[in-house]
Amino acid sequence: MDLPEYLERTADQVDKLIDRYFASETGELAKASAHLLLAGGKRLRPAVVLLAADAVKRGSSSDVMPAAIAMELTHSFTLIHDDIMDSDCTRRGVPTVHTKWDEPTAILAGDVLYARAFEFLCLSLASENAKVRAVSMLARTCVQICEGQHMDMSFGRRDDVSEGEYLEMVMKKTGVLYAASAAIGSILAGGSPIYTDALYHYGQNIGMAFQIQDDLIDLIAATDLSGKDRGSDLREGKQTLISIKAKEKGIDLSKYRKTLSTEELDAVINELDAAGVIREVQEIARELVESGREIISILPDSVERELLSGIGEFFITRGF
Numbered sequence: 001m002d003l004p005e006y007l008e009r010t011a012d013q014v015d016k017l018i019d020r021y022f023a024s025e026t027g028e029l030a031k032a033s034a035h036l037l038l039a040g041g042k043r044l045r046p047a048v049v050l051l052a053a054d055a056v057k058r059g060s061s062s063d064v065m066p067a068a069i070a071m072e073l074t075h076s077f078t079l080i081h082d083d084i085m086d087s088d089c090t091r092r093g094v095p096t097v098h099t100k101w102d103e104p105t106a107i108l109a110g111d112v113l114y115a116r117a118f119e120f121l122c123l124s125l126a127s128e129n130a131k132v133r134a135v136s137m138l139a140r141t142c143v144q145i146c147e148g149q150h151m152d153m154s155f156g157r158r159d160d161v162s163e164g165e166y167l168e169m170v171m172k173k174t175g176v177l178y179a180a181s182a183a184i185g186s187i188l189a190g191g192s193p194i195y196t197d198a199l200y201h202y203g204q205n206i207g208m209a210f211q212i213q214d215d216l217i218d219l220i221a222a223t224d225l226s227g228k229d230r231g232s233d234l235r236e237g238k239q240t241l242i243s244i245k246a247k248e249k250g251i252d253l254s255k256y257r258k259t260l261s262t263e264e265l266d267a268v269i270n271e272l273d274a275a276g277v278i279r280e281v282q283e284i285a286r287e288l289v290e291s292g293r294e295i296i297s298i299l300p301d302s303v304e305r306e307l308l309s310g311i312g313e314f315f316i317t318r319g320f
Helices: 003-022 028-035 044-056 065-086 103-121 128-155 163-188 193-220 232-236 241-248 262-274 277-298 303-317
Strands: none
Touching: 003 028, 003 044, 003 065, 003 303, 028 103, 044 065, 044 163, 044 193, 044 303, 065 103, 065 128, 065 163, 103 128, 128 163, 163 193, 163 241, 193 232, 193 241, 193 262, 193 277, 193 303, 232 241, 241 277, 262 277, 277 303
């Protein structure tokens, strides 16, 4: 089975379970909680959970499916709260929760998903000790996600963010949930500490690469292909690896903090490309993915391990 087929099949399985557990919910808070979940998504974090489980113990993915759902619930909880903080109006082609309802309801909806993630995690078929370790990891992960989001927000008030600070931020904001997805899949499937640690660092690396690629997609990819508002990071003066590398090379991006025409966007891309900024950013993302793939080479040779490697490659080629 190739990666696109696997991801499509997994997304379909996750969608069906989400429909079963959340589509018939009654009450406004329950509907608000389910709103983004039911809007779809690539379900990449659940796929990592399932692949990691099968990579350490073939056939165990069905036992850890509740944990895969838990990762999607955690991801959706962060999206709801992020949309409030960023004042975003749409997500996954539907109105954000705080615009469809109101901010207090959206905060509570995110809190509901956060709590239910732990409930679903404990429904996995695994030893009690493994479930305690998984719960502990998810709790620690949620703290780190909040720390990463706070760092990202604080960067908006600064123009001296270093590459190291940026990488720490994306590690916490994006990397740790992929790390936890891979490690929790291993923990619940009975994977050894060595395998679990390898999968954790694999997930962390590819998750960081995922976020760096998002920054590139925002700047380079056409809106009709990416589904994103092209150049929004540039217009808002957001601190990204691109802007940090540009500053190192003496390129002033502050003049682009305005609504930009297609021609202006093309001009700044050409300037960054000529200075080697885009190539350097792409190289950092690729190095993270290659490191992640190397780390999991200690796992037994299997289709699942190859698919995990393929996810890393997918993360840095998507959007173009």
